[in-house]
Amino acid sequence: MPRILVEDDLQARRLVTVDLDLRAPVGRIHAVHLGKKGMRPVVRHLLDWLATAYQGICPPRPR
Incomplete structure (x- = not known):
């Protein structure tokens, strides 16, 4: 929640x-x-967080 x-x-x-x-x-998700x-x-925030957290571990997601 915003403070x-x-x-x-x-x-x-x-x-x-x-x-x-x-x-x-x-692992892979x-x-x-x-x-x-x-x-x-x-949902966008979660996907962005996952992309950053897995950067260099998993192949980039298609755009």
């Missing part, structure tokens, strides 16, 4: 910040989606 949306809850201690050390899993039309931003 600006939850700042009041963080200050009131209704929410806490959890820092995760996210790393791409070892496949991301299947319906295409760019109507793609939600969170």
Whole structure:
């Protein structure tokens, strides 16, 4: 969540910040989606993160 949306809850201690050390899993993965039309931003963000995390490990995805 964007911090600006939850700042009041963080200050009131209704929410806490959890820092995760996210790393791409070892091995090959496949991301299947319906295409760019109507793609939600969170899906685009995940696909971009995976592409960056696997850069140099897997062949580039077709464009």
